[in-house]
Amino acid sequence: MARHKNTNIYAGVRGHGSFKQTVPGIARFGVLEAYRKYSLRDKEAGGTLWDFAKAPPGVKIFFSNRRKFGVSKSPYNSMNLGFHVGDDPAAVDRNRMRFARGLGLDPSRLTCPRQRHTGIVSVLDREEQVGSGAHTDESVFDPCDGLVTTMENAPILLHFADCLPVVLAGRAGGKPAIGVLHAGRQGLEEGVVANGVKAMVENLGVERGSIVAALGPAIAPCCYEVGEMKTHGFRKRFGGDVVVDGANLDLAAAAIADLKASGVIAERIHLLDICTSCSDDFYSYRREGVTGRHGAIAWISK
Numbered sequence: 001m002a003r004h005k006n007t008n009i010y011a012g013v014r015g016h017g018s019f020k021q022t023v024p025g026i027a028r029f030g031v032l033e034a035y036r037k038y039s040l041r042d043k044e045a046g047g048t049l050w051d052f053a054k055a056p057p058g059v060k061i062f063f064s065n066r067r068k069f070g071v072s073k074s075p076y077n078s079m080n081l082g083f084h085v086g087d088d089p090a091a092v093d094r095n096r097m098r099f100a101r102g103l104g105l106d107p108s109r110l111t112c113p114r115q116r117h118t119g120i121v122s123v124l125d126r127e128e129q130v131g132s133g134a135h136t137d138e139s140v141f142d143p144c145d146g147l148v149t150t151m152e153n154a155p156i157l158l159h160f161a162d163c164l165p166v167v168l169a170g171r172a173g174g175k176p177a178i179g180v181l182h183a184g185r186q187g188l189e190e191g192v193v194a195n196g197v198k199a200m201v202e203n204l205g206v207e208r209g210s211i212v213a214a215l216g217p218a219i220a221p222c223c224y225e226v227g228e229m230k231t232h233g234f235r236k237r238f239g240g241d242v243v244v245d246g247a248n249l250d251l252a253a254a255a256i257a258d259l260k261a262s263g264v265i266a267e268r269i270h271l272l273d274i275c276t277s278c279s280d281d282f283y284s285y286r287r288e289g290v291t292g293r294h295g296a297i298a299w300i301s302k
Contacts, residue, residue: 034214034270038062040069040102049103050272052167052214055298058176059169062103063216063272064295065281069102070095072292080283080292082159083137087292093135100155105299110134110157113144115182117163119190121146121199130154145187148179148199155299156180161283162224162276164251165216165296166193166259170206177204178298183218185226188254189233197262208263215255215271216296219286221248223277 038051052061070079071094076087081099083092100107111124112133122144124130130151133139141147147156150172156179158165163184170177181187181196200206221244231243238254252271259269276282276294283291 035272040099050216052270052272054212054270055214056169056171056176056210056212058301059178059298060103060301061167061169061178061214061298062296063165063214064099064297065217066283066292066294067281069098071098075288075290076292079294081157081295082161082293085292086290089136096134096157099295099297103155103297105155106153108134109153110155110297111141111147112139112157112159113147114139114142115145115158116143117182117184117186118143118145119187119192119195120144121148121179121181121192121195123147123199123203124149124151124154124156127151145183145192146179146181146196146199148177148196148204150175150177150204150300152300152302155297157295157297158182159293159295160216160218160276161285161291161293162219163187164218164255165214166196166255167214167216167296167298168196168200168211169214169298170200170208170211172200172205172207176300177206178300180296180298183251183255185230185234185249185251188251188258189237191258193255193258194262197259197264209265211264212268213259213264213270215252215269217272217274217276217279217282217294218251219277219284220252220273220275221245221250223275223284223286224249224251 038049050063055061072080072091097107109131122141158180166181168179179196225248238257242250242254277284277287
């Protein structure tokens with residue numbers, strides 16, 4: 001099947017070549033209203049990120065790309081943030097240091113779970129957990145595909161290469177709360193998004209109506225053909241709108257369906273609609289096979 005470049009980049013309205021469609025019931029904000037480009041502070045690193053402009057007060061949310069400001073060599077060039085993909089660990093550690101310092105963060109406090117495509121969401125609530133996984137692939141959160149917290153100065157970093165980053169933010173008794181989720185096909189089927197909202201509400205005491213969701217770059221249905229057999233579970237779990245042209249999956253539509261079913265207000269869901277397989281600015285397992293990982297990071301500032 002021919003691959004169609006996703007040249008339309010919006011937060012809400014989707015355009016994927018022959019798969020052009022509008023995701024129903026989410027905020028239709030232009031990209032400059034919900035997301036904006038952000039330049040890293042570190043002059044050595046350079047480069048830009050996507051900054052979620054609608055994060056609530058005290059919360060910072062960013063999505064990285066692969067370009068310009070890292071040190072990893074091909075096929076991981078250049079800002080690979082994943083230790084587990086076969087890259088030189090020293091290069092990954094240096095990339096993470098540049099990334100964190102460029103955002104004004106202490107690299108040793110990056111908290112990174114060991115992602116394994118599950119529906120497991122854990123709570124970061126102790127100081128001794130902060131920084132787990134910052135400099136190695138090992139983490140106290142294993143397996144884990146989502147972390148939530150109300151702790152200040154405890155940045156949560158997850159990494160991606162086609163799977164969907166879902167970042168949640170809300171209020172718990174007047175305090176900010178955040179969650180970062182890794183939502184691939186398997187994780188979505190196992191309920192990682194619904195579990196993330198549940199952990200925010202039940203474990204952190206977040207008011208459901210306060211939750212805002214930022215959905216970052218991921219593979220879009222234009223490029224995510226899985227075959228009709230693999231669509232059955234997705235269709236049963238999320239409904240027919242998440243399957244396009246009979247054999248292609250829409251991860252964002254599935255995540256949005258779970259967010260709305262979990263009580264997140266549709267107008268508070270914001271999609272940065274960039275296909276990682278179409279765009280060379282991002283790592284794509286589907287496009288490249290052996291490749292690096294870009295990141296989604298969120299933290300509560302003091």
